[in-house]
Amino acid sequence: MAERASPLRSSKLPPAQDREVRSLSPEARRQSARDERDESRAGLRSVLVRRMGPGTRAFEVFKRTMVGTYQDGFIHAGNLAYLSMLAIFPFFIIGAAVFQLVGGAERTSQMIAAVLVTLPPTVSDTIEPVAANIVEARSGWLLWLGAAVALWTVSSLVETIRDILRRAYGTKAIHAFWKYRLLSAGIILAAVVLLLISLFAQVVIGTAQAVIDASLPQLSQLIGTLRLSRIVPALGLALSLYMLFYSLTPHEYRSKAYPKWPGALFTAAWWLGVTTALPPILSSFFAYNLTYGSLAGIIIALFFFWLVGLGLVIGAELNAALAEPETAGDELANDSADNTQTEE
Template structure:
């Protein structure tokens, strides 16, 4: 039976018109063009928001596992030499004979399972050295920890799509300066933690009704988070390729993402491992080492994501000029369409 196509409800069309293709729909789209353009530019599938997310996801998919594994290995390899270096500097310039004091600051930023594996070994490694032997270990520690810094530099170069521009030895000298800066920041974080602990004890003694609230706030974790954020921000400021190191290109979003990711992983890793995994049955006495490696792997994945986020948010002058030209052309077309309809 053939259906008629009479207008005004006298029949039914064979197929309903597509709203987006009809002249009326196109007229309404032009009239509301400014609003639609604003919506699509902010939240549409081709908006900058989704473009940045897509860039970060693709970068993490391509390089995340490789660099996360490399960072996990280098972190476990470099953390003990770093403790020796930090202990030597702390013992020389701050408190002689207290070379192991900085270990507590780093342990506070680690999950209890990971800290329980690393802290005793780190104390033994630092306590076994004194005098010239401590400084010899510090020299080796600076070089070893510098390799970790160079791994992060490579992550940033790959994120921004650039190649190294300086000789190897210049990068190494810069890495030594970064390690010494990290040691300084670690010592400052130690003093901040001591200050917070002293304040909490004073308030608990004089205002016991506030002690529970202080425990809920977990001020020491906030200090740890701030220390992690500043450390990562310092690394990004120092290691980002020189062409993208200026104030035009933001570094704080990636550093903030890594700091939040670090805290979330440190908070959730123990209950997840306790409920879902039984590393003891698989790795036996090495279970603690494997958990530490897994933690550093997750942190490395967050490091890659932070680097990719900064790279995705970077807009060169050429990109900005092209984007403004395209936006101007689209606005002109919308204005012309509105004028034609108004006539």
């Protein structure tokens, strides 16, 4: 019978650095304090390099996003700018038809204002009077005929966004052309319904403000809180973009393993940032009236939609860069292997 190995003989000694006896001499303590000061001085830089430098996930995601944006972003941004100008007025026609169907034709002006609230004043001032004239000029069967044509026009914009996401993820179309068009039409109608709900919410909030102001003037702070509903358009924009990204992302990358909210959040922040920064920049550094004359408003609107389109492309590329199919594939393979072993 083999002799049992002694625990003392079988145990392994720790590494040399762990067996070193730390010196507590004054010179050693001074050197340790000097090292700590050097680390604190270079702390922020070392942390940034360690967490965001080459070789890290953050750096890899940033590189993927920028490469994808450089390859396709500027072309798609121009396409989105053109289609946005082409589709925004047909969208108002669709909204007017739906509002007439539910008996709220008098609220079409509020619908236009709700859509334009996320645009810079220069752009909204150019679009609003034209949109009002277009909506008022149609009624009855002419309105519904215009809505049918408008649905096709606006669906082209949705299909362009779908193609942007498809290119970002590197996938191809798997359904027939008419199926994608029907899905796009459903998304557009859902957007109009959400717009109708948001307008109803704004009416309720405005009524609550008026009642409190008239009956309970001492609750002025509560009224100020209710006026925080100005952030509702921003939240609605972020939610709409998330639903758009989720519904148009290729089916293979629609699960929870591949997040969609980073791209939607970035696009919403980019959109609001452009809306805020564009007016002072145009008034301070550019004089479009001298170059384009009466067409300056249209050119500024196109430029705004181009910037928004670029932000949307960056958001799509960000979501694609965050996707790790190799990791998700390993997990799925392990799960299937476990299931096979269990069945055996």
